[in-house]
Amino acid sequence: xxxxxxxxxxxxxxxxxxRALNGYREIRAETRARVVEAAEKYGYRPNSHARNLATGRAxxxxxxxxxxTGLPLDPHxxxxxxxxxxxxxxxxxxxxxxxxxASREEATYRHIVRTGLADxxxxxxxxxxxxxxxxxxxxxxxxxxxxxxxxxxxxSCVDIDxxxxxxxxxxxxxxxxxxRIALLNGPGHYVFAAHRELGFRxxxxxxxxxxxxxxxxxxxxxxxQGFLLGxxxxxxxxxxxxxxxxxxxxxxxxxxxxxxxxxxxPRDCSIIAHxxxxxxxxPASLRPALTTTRxxxxxxxxxxxxxxxxxxxxxxxxxxxxxxAVDLVLRESTGPAPRLV
Amino acid sequence: xxxxxxxxxxxxxxxxxxRALNGYREIRAETRARVVEAAEKYGYRPNSHARNLATGRAxxxxxxxxxxTGLPLDPHxxxxxxxxxxxxxxxxxxxxxxxxxASREEATYRHIVRTGLADxxxxxxxxxxxxxxxxxxxxxxxxxxxxxxxxxxxxSCVDIDxxxxxxxxxxxxxxxxxxRIALLNGPGHYVFAAHRELGFRxxxxxxxxxxxxxxxxxxxxxxxQGFLLGxxxxxxxxxxxxxxxxxxxxxxxxxxxxxxxxxxxPRDCSIIAHxxxxxxxxPASLRPALTTTRxxxxxxxxxxxxxxxxxxxxxxxxxxxxxxAVDLVLRESTGPAPRLV
DNA sequence: TTGTAAGCGTTATCAC
DNA sequence: GTGATAACGCTTACAA
Numbered sequence: 001x002x003x004x005x006x007x008x009x010x011x012x013x014x015x016x017x018x019r020a021l022n023g024y025r026e027i028r029a030e031t032r033a034r035v036v037e038a039a040e041k042y043g044y045r046p047n048s049h050a051r052n053l054a055t056g057r058a059x060x061x062x063x064x065x066x067x068x069t070g071l072p073l074d075p076h077x078x079x080x081x082x083x084x085x086x087x088x089x090x091x092x093x094x095x096x097x098x099x100x101x102a103s104r105e106e107a108t109y110r111h112i113v114r115t116g117l118a119d120x121x122x123x124x125x126x127x128x129x130x131x132x133x134x135x136x137x138x139x140x141x142x143x144x145x146x147x148x149x150x151x152x153x154x155x156s157c158v159d160i161d162x163x164x165x166x167x168x169x170x171x172x173x174x175x176x177x178x179x180r181i182a183l184l185n186g187p188g189h190y191v192f193a194a195h196r197e198l199g200f201r202x203x204x205x206x207x208x209x210x211x212x213x214x215x216x217x218x219x220x221x222x223x224x225q226g227f228l229l230g231x232x233x234x235x236x237x238x239x240x241x242x243x244x245x246x247x248x249x250x251x252x253x254x255x256x257x258x259x260x261x262x263x264x265x266p267r268d269c270s271i272i273a274h275x276x277x278x279x280x281x282x283p284a285s286l287r288p289a290l291t292t293t294r295x296x297x298x299x300x301x302x303x304x305x306x307x308x309x310x311x312x313x314x315x316x317x318x319x320x321x322x323x324x325a326v327d328l329v330l331r332e333s334t335g336p337a338p339r340l341v
Numbered sequence: 342x343x344x345x346x347x348x349x350x351x352x353x354x355x356x357x358x359x360r361a362l363n364g365y366r367e368i369r370a371e372t373r374a375r376v377v378e379a380a381e382k383y384g385y386r387p388n389s390h391a392r393n394l395a396t397g398r399a400x401x402x403x404x405x406x407x408x409x410t411g412l413p414l415d416p417h418x419x420x421x422x423x424x425x426x427x428x429x430x431x432x433x434x435x436x437x438x439x440x441x442x443a444s445r446e447e448a449t450y451r452h453i454v455r456t457g458l459a460d461x462x463x464x465x466x467x468x469x470x471x472x473x474x475x476x477x478x479x480x481x482x483x484x485x486x487x488x489x490x491x492x493x494x495x496x497s498c499v500d501i502d503x504x505x506x507x508x509x510x511x512x513x514x515x516x517x518x519x520x521r522i523a524l525l526n527g528p529g530h531y532v533f534a535a536h537r538e539l540g541f542r543x544x545x546x547x548x549x550x551x552x553x554x555x556x557x558x559x560x561x562x563x564x565x566q567g568f569l570l571g572x573x574x575x576x577x578x579x580x581x582x583x584x585x586x587x588x589x590x591x592x593x594x595x596x597x598x599x600x601x602x603x604x605x606x607p608r609d610c611s612i613i614a615h616x617x618x619x620x621x622x623x624p625a626s627l628r629p630a631l632t633t634t635r636x637x638x639x640x641x642x643x644x645x646x647x648x649x650x651x652x653x654x655x656x657x658x659x660x661x662x663x664x665x666a667v668d669l670v671l672r673e674s675t676g677p678a679p680r681l682v
Numbered sequence: 683t684t685g686t687a688a689g690c691g692t693t694a695t696c697a698c
Numbered sequence: 699g700t701g702a703t704a705a706c707g708c709t710t711a712c713a714a
Contacts, residue, residue: 391691
């Protein structure tokens with residue numbers, strides 16, 4: 001059933017039916033009701049390609065996830081993606097997802113713009129000196145960055161206060177008397193990791209506590225790395241009495257390393273992990289329940305989608321920086337620093 | 342740059358340019374070369390909506406992931422999705438992703454078909470008595486199921502031999518002398534879980550080993566459940582001497598429960614887990630390295646995409662069942678059964 | 683308030 | 699081998 005058939009049935013013109021369905025003011029209420037009812041009855045839905053062709057819009061948001069750039073395709077991305085998709089569903093937009101390898105990254109963006117597949121882009125996992133904002137600018141495509149680009153860049157973005165969150169977590173550990181704190185951070189080429197380290201250093205500096213570079217780790221956020229680096233950190237002497245983890249997955253590995261070393265938390269060693277809130281690992285149910293800096297990444301997705309859509313619909317371009325709060329949730333994995341061995 | 346502009350530049354008709362670019366035979370080689378070169382030079386790309394409107398195809402594969410149906414949105418889905426997307430990218434298809442809640446599930450399928458957003462569907466995580474194949478059939482939309490639908494249903498699907506894999510794993514444990522084996526299975530309403538239990542039971546029956554129903558668990562595949570159910574199973578008396586886990590994530594929790602109980606693997610308790618191959622948890626790097634039934638789920642995605650595309654392009658409908666092999670990878674977590682306590 | 687008609691940018695069907 | 703021209707199904711001036 002297409003528009004012409006429907007309008008024939010109704011004895012109205014295509015234009016009138018189209019306007020009735022699209023909520024135009026000038027349509028008489030009675031006519032509109034008749035049209036809407038008939039559309040319902042026949043299950044009419046406007047063909048998306050025809051509509052997109054006529055309006056010049058794709059009603060689609062694009063996410064390009066480049067494989068092999070060091071960003072492991074982990075649950076963070078999935079949760080974020082779901083957030084985007086939820087918002088899009090509700091607002092009748094589609095999601096276009098592509099996963100090129102690094103060599104075809106730029107071509108993929110250009111392809112999507114040139115063919116009109118999407119109206120705007122979400123840039124994930126901004127890297128230091130990220131080329132993507134530049135590409136998108138020269139393609140004149142709207143985009144929103146999830147995370148921040150360096151340094152106070154003019155790109156629209158939605159981010160959490162990574163620096164503040166890690167400074168606060170660090171301060172909490174310092175308050176508890178910890179002086180040797182290890183940081184299990186994300187990969188160094190990501191902006192968020194740099195910001196977290198900044199927060200860590202800032203809190204330490206504020207108390208005059210020196211930072212031991214050998215306790216700073218930048219790594220992929222896998223269980224395995226959590227275990228390996230945790231073990232390495234614990235071999236230091238004196239060993240750290242507390243850990244800050246950039247992700248719950250890392251913390252899982254760290255817990256294993258601690259158990260392996262016969263250390264108990266929080267008696268021998270405190271832990272704070274950043275929790276992006278995955279459905280399949282709950283920090284409150286771990287042993288011990290983990291103290292976390294918490295920010296549901298799915299919600300970030302909704303915010304990003306909403307902002308991107310605003311940019312797409314904006315008659316005059318604008319940039320916006322949205323900052324999402326991070327909670328520090330105290331549970332059982334943090335306690336007073338032990339005497340050093 | 343659109344087709345008209347390009348053909349004007351070339352002094353050719355739109356029809357000729359279009360045909361040259363689409364590889365039609367009748368175009369003179371020289372003409373084609375000239376056209377291709379110009380298209381390259383001006384960065385011409387056919388507008389996807391116009392093309393889709395003209396051809397009646399969307400060149401898009403749809404994945405509908407319904408939230409809150411008990412399928413946790415876990416890394417399995419993401420890895421699978423990447424596989425689909427990789428294949429799609431290479432073959433110049435798009436992915437349309439939506440995540441309705443359960444109440445809008447059927448409407449979402451209908452919406453996508455009616456609006457022509459996609460040419461075919463991938464059905465994930467088939468459930469017992471799954472309504473989706475029925476919906477898609479009545480919508481006359483091509484689809485491929487990832488997994489099997491009950492029982493030997495006529496739906497096209499790509500699946501692994503869940504029953505065979507778990508039978509083989511169970512047999513291996515029985516060979517090692519284990520007689521009390523606990524099964525940490527996925528949620529009962531999924532077909533794959535039913536098949537795995539079948540394999541388990543078949544192997545036990547073949548040796549005349551009775552199955553203790555209190556050692557059979559059907560659960561969401563989270564770390565937490567692995568821990569809780571592992572703990573519960575270990576409290577039985579006599580306790581199980583081996584575990585079969587439906588996922589590596591469950592095994593992670595189980596390992597925690599074992600450590601908690603002061604049990605060592607494989608001395609006190611053997612483990613075999615099913616490994617879908619995630620980038621962020623590597624069974625070979627766990628302590629002990631886990632014996633697994635292994636089947637990279639990303640590869641499933643590629644197979645499903647390829648089969649779905651064949652169905653979409655088929656002039657005459659057909660059904661195909663593709664079975665992917667599962668490896669049993671022996672590592673350190675399986676050993677002879679201990680004397681029961 | 684409704685109808686007419688001109689796009690939107692392709693592909694496909696004819697002629698030549 | 700190439701060129702007109704008619705779809706494809708919708709939106710949107712412009713007319714009435």
